[in-house]
Amino acid sequence: MTYCVGILVEEGLVMIADTRTNAGLDDISTYRKLHMFTTPGERVLALASAGNLSVTQSVLSLLTEGVEDPDTGKPETIYEAPTMFRAAQLIGRAIRKVRTIERAGFEAAQLRFEVSFLFGGQIGDGPMRLYMIYSAGNFIACSQDAPFLQIGEHKYGKPILDRAVTYRTDIYDALKVGLVSMDSTMRSNLGVGLPIDLTVIRRNTCDTEVLHRIEAGEPYFHDLRERWSAALRAAHRAIPRPPYGPGTK
Amino acid sequence: MTYCVGILVEEGLVMIADTRTNAGLDDISTYRKLHMFTTPGERVLALASAGNLSVTQSVLSLLTEGVEDPDTGKPETIYEAPTMFRAAQLIGRAIRKVRTIERAGFEAAQLRFEVSFLFGGQIGDGPMRLYMIYSAGNFIACSQDAPFLQIGEHKYGKPILDRAVTYRTDIYDALKVGLVSMDSTMRSNLGVGLPIDLTVIRRNTCDTEVLHRIEAGEPYFHDLRERWSAALRAAHRAIPRPPYGPGTK
Numbered sequence: 001m002t003y004c005v006g007i008l009v010e011e012g013l014v015m016i017a018d019t020r021t022n023a024g025l026d027d028i029s030t031y032r033k034l035h036m037f038t039t040p041g042e043r044v045l046a047l048a049s050a051g052n053l054s055v056t057q058s059v060l061s062l063l064t065e066g067v068e069d070p071d072t073g074k075p076e077t078i079y080e081a082p083t084m085f086r087a088a089q090l091i092g093r094a095i096r097k098v099r100t101i102e103r104a105g106f107e108a109a110q111l112r113f114e115v116s117f118l119f120g121g122q123i124g125d126g127p128m129r130l131y132m133i134y135s136a137g138n139f140i141a142c143s144q145d146a147p148f149l150q151i152g153e154h155k156y157g158k159p160i161l162d163r164a165v166t167y168r169t170d171i172y173d174a175l176k177v178g179l180v181s182m183d184s185t186m187r188s189n190l191g192v193g194l195p196i197d198l199t200v201i202r203r204n205t206c207d208t209e210v211l212h213r214i215e216a217g218e219p220y221f222h223d224l225r226e227r228w229s230a231a232l233r234a235a236h237r238a239i240p241r242p243p244y245g246p247g248t249k
Numbered sequence: 250m251t252y253c254v255g256i257l258v259e260e261g262l263v264m265i266a267d268t269r270t271n272a273g274l275d276d277i278s279t280y281r282k283l284h285m286f287t288t289p290g291e292r293v294l295a296l297a298s299a300g301n302l303s304v305t306q307s308v309l310s311l312l313t314e315g316v317e318d319p320d321t322g323k324p325e326t327i328y329e330a331p332t333m334f335r336a337a338q339l340i341g342r343a344i345r346k347v348r349t350i351e352r353a354g355f356e357a358a359q360l361r362f363e364v365s366f367l368f369g370g371q372i373g374d375g376p377m378r379l380y381m382i383y384s385a386g387n388f389i390a391c392s393q394d395a396p397f398l399q400i401g402e403h404k405y406g407k408p409i410l411d412r413a414v415t416y417r418t419d420i421y422d423a424l425k426v427g428l429v430s431m432d433s434t435m436r437s438n439l440g441v442g443l444p445i446d447l448t449v450i451r452r453n454t455c456d457t458e459v460l461h462r463i464e465a466g467e468p469y470f471h472d473l474r475e476r477w478s479a480a481l482r483a484a485h486r487a488i489p490r491p492p493y494g495p496g497t498k
Contacts, residue, residue: 155404156405162437163482164482180485220489223489227488231485238476238480239477241425242428243469245458
């Protein structure tokens with residue numbers, strides 16, 4: 001399984017991804033799922049992937065090798081896309097190209113072509129964007145009303161995001177809530193696991209402010225998990241018991 | 250959608266179910282999903298249902314009308330089953346009987362035969378049990394290590410159960426945590442909604458201690474939702490911000 005979350009707040013973008021992959025229940029590995037394409041000062045792009053690893057790796061390769069631009073007929077790489085929208089379209093084309101290549105083999109093996117991506121960042125003076133890109137190559141953009149997107153095993157970690165993140169949230173608070181969301185997911189699904197990759201990209205810098213891997217045993221994340229567990233226990237203890245008792249019928 | 254949770258602690262059993270059903274996105278109704286079969290002092294059985302409403306209603310009808318006992322050839326009702334295990338088997342047979350009747354029609358309409366049940370309670374001096382019964386009619390029992398079971402839209406509400414419920418939890422605390430779990434689910438999936446039915450069954454009483462419906466606007470549940478939201482916000486605010494800052498790469 002996979003869990004990736006992107007949060008786009010006023011100050012900038014946070015993206016967090018786990019690294020656990022499984023080919024069957026008994027074949028667990030660690031692969032980076034958060035990929036950066038950065039030309040400092042010019043563009044900073046973060047791409048988090050979920051789904052079939054052979055497909056997501058092929059898409060990543062195409063993004064740097066180039067996919068044909070339907071207007072010019074020439075190959076275009078993710079380092080050349082002039083806007084975030086054009087870059088998201090490029091990723092969509094890369095997904096569709098891999099599908100065309102793999103379709104017959106996947107059908108023969110009865111494999112489902114399932115991938116999804118979170119794609120965020122900024123190019124030049126253009127707007128900062130966060131997109132979710134589906135396996136058909138289409139995509140949606142994150143809005144200020146719901147300033148986060150998730151892929152993979154997203155449900156366990158959604159309640160805290162629903163409650164705690166708004167567009168005005170401080171960017172490092174957004175990172176913190178994102179890590180709590182990741183912790184909730186890891187707690188409830190062992191298929192999502194450490195290490196965790198994260199990046200913080202401040203608006204209008206076109207560079208990564210933080211690019212960090214949380215390994216098992218890192219004191220801050222360990223402390224966050226402990227505090228969050230303790231706080232949840234305290235939170236529900238502080239709620240009065242239900243008034244329903246014997247005879248409430 | 251549906252969300253039902255059963256919690257089996259040392260003192261007894263809690264079961265909670267929402268009431269929202271939908272036939273398509275634009276056909277939303279309220280149906281009771283928590284059903285009681287009680288002969289006070291002799292048996293108290295709670296059955297919560299998820300999935301296709303026509304199937305779950307037919308299963309419920311069969312349980313009171315009777316399903317053939319394969320050993321005796323005579324119809325057996327849920328009021329006659331001598332043990333919880335036999336009662337769970339009876340529910341499994343009822344599911345399979347409905348499947349036999351509906352199979353051709355469902356296949357013709359390309360409908361999936363999807364139902365699941367939580368079944369808990371106690372019969373006479375026998376053990377209190379909580380089962381999850383699948384659409385194939387097979388079932389599993391809840392254990393002391395993981396003293397809860399869920400059906401329907403279960404992921405949003407699982408993190409708080411994972412953290413806050415053990416076999417030793419006070420039964421009304423278990424009810425409270427179950428309601429928090431329901432609140433988290435309702436917050437993240439509008440397909441799960443009020444009113445909420447709940448029951449508390451104390452061990453070795455063979456009767457309901459509480460059987461209650463929470464309607465919209467009930468002060469206790471409204472207060473629980475507000476307090477939980479406030480506590481979650483306070484909980485993540487109390488966690489220090491991540492130590493990663495500019496230059497953490």
